[in-house]
Amino acid sequence: MPLDAATDSVARKSFVDEVKRQGNQLFDKRGNLLTLWQCLAEQFYVERADFTVTRTLGEDMAAHLMSSYPLLMRRDLGNAFSAMLRPSAKPWFKIRSSRPDKEVTDARQWLDWVSGLQRNAMYDQLANFTRATKETDHDFATFGQGVIEHDLYRPRDGSTPHLLFRNWHLRDVAWCEGVTGKTDTIYRRWKPTALELKRMFGDRIHQKVKEKLTQTNPEPYAEFNCWHVILPTDLYREMPGAKPIRHPYVSIFLDVDNQHEMECVGQWTKRYTIPRWQTVSGSQYAHSPATVAALPDGRLIQAMTLVLYEAGEKGVNPPTIATKDVVRSDIALYAGGTTWVDADYDERLGDALRTMTLDKTGLQFGLELIRDIRNTLKDSFFLNKLDLPPAGGPNMTAYEVAQRVQEYIRNALPLFEPVENDYNGDMCQDVFTILMQNSPEMRNSVPKSIQGTEIRFQFESPLREAADRAKAGQFVEAGQILAQATTLDPTTALIVDGHKATRDSLLAVAPADWLRTEDTVEQMIENEKAKQQQQELLAMMAAGTKIAKTGAEAAATASESLPGLGLS
Secondary structure, X not given: OOHHHHHHHHHHHHHHHHHHHHHHHHHHHOHHHHHHHHHHHHHHOHHHOXXXXXXXXXXXXXXXXXXXXXXXXXXXXHHHHHHHHOOOOOOOEEEEEOOHHHOOHHHXXXXXXXXXXXXXXXXXXXXXXXHHHHHHHHHHHHHOEOEEEEEEEOOOOOOOOEEEEEEEOHHHEEEXXXXXXXXXXXXXXXXXXXXXXXXXXXXXXXXXXXXXXXOOOOOOOOEOOEEEEEEEHHHHOOOOOOOOOOOOEEEEEEEOOOOEEEEEEEEOOOOEEOOEOEOOOOOOOOEOHHHHHHHHHHHXXXXXXXXXXXXXXXXXXXXXXXXXXXXXXXXXXXXXOOOOEOOOOOHHHOOOEEXXXXXXXXXXXXXXXXXXXXXXXXXXXXXHHOOOOOOOOOOOOHHHHHHHHHHHHHHHHHHHHHHHHHHHHHHHHHHHHHHHHHOHHHHOOOOHHHOOOOEEEEEOOHHHHHHHHHHHHHHHHHHHHHHHHHHHOHHHHHOOOHHHHHHHHHHHHOXXXXXXXXXXXXXXXXXHHHHHHHHHHHHHHHHHHHXXXXXXXXXXXXXXXXXXXXXX
């Protein structure tokens, strides 16, 4: 081996060792957290209850539960995230700039066009977006966090690249925060097959992996322990053997079993979105306020349900008391059964076989307790916050409607805000960056008015709809106030910029391509003014002509009536 190659090999081995050392530290620190996640999964998400145990196919995952109610609550909350915040039937996000004052109509139209382009890419059949987000939603509802990967997948057969979304098990991912409090260092463990590694990395796989595919008796589905690591570039440069990379992040694929680096490339995004619900200082891992509050009641309802089932069974099929040495056969409690009793037994001494008398008054009390626990579980999972407060009747005033909307926003904010900001926002921002870096058409068509501004995402959600409704209500209320004010002083109508107020209100309820640009409207106003001036000029000319004609006729009449004055 040449000297340079040997030196590079040693450097890469040191690099792999350092990456593994740092990754093992992160995985070891969150070891006890897996026990908590396992407990939560066993109570609320049995399909995911494989953090500390190994599931087998066909296993009855809910065999330890007496009631399915906690599972239903988690299912409803997990489904609510997509139904409320990512409805596939309508566009649920809009791309906007960080400088709304520069968003003239042509810029707004370009932003709407890019929004549609990104939506089509995300909902492409090959992108796997719906499945990945659905799995992440339920992780988020149960454990307070989830892991979803998104990147541009380039098939090795040369077909068209497309976005690809995948959800990963929390058991296999560890991360830490950067100085800004955002997740920026991510380690993921996974066990791909030799065939999968060959399809992903081609000839860059280790020789031992190649042997599994080329030997006499190939083992294409032999598994290898691998890691995928995302590091900020500044941390990557601190490692031995680091390559010069100018991207903000570095993506590293390691074959851990063979101490082999398969890929190390720059990334424009951190490739993973890890939404976190409720965080506490000092930990990079979050909690679900739903399951934290529901865990005691979830355990209690299982124990109470078991007791009530047993009590109900005893009430329907009570235990039996038999006299010793009198009953001569097995007790047959089934329909038509016969139980043999000693013929010499004197029944006056008591029944040889009788059922036990039970007090069933506690059953109703137990059922009431379970109803209370179910209501508490529903409160814990925020399911009572998803509906608007009850209406006050058809005669509600505008003020009462506004207060009702504000109450809904206050109740729903803890549920929707983290999902919009840390989940949908981060994911959409990364997808936009991926598309911009790989689409010259998008990069070259940015309007000048918003070049250099940052991109922001505006989401269509119950909160946004409520805010838009409030904005429209403000416009109507302002019109009512002005209508009253102008009766006292007509000049008060000049206080409000009617064009701006109308345009802002229309933007809240209408697509940008329905509206004319500001320049077009200004030109139309100028044309109307010029047309009006022309009409006024023509009217003045017509009036002047009429006056001149009337004067001439009057002069002619006067000269005819006074010929002797020499005025002809």
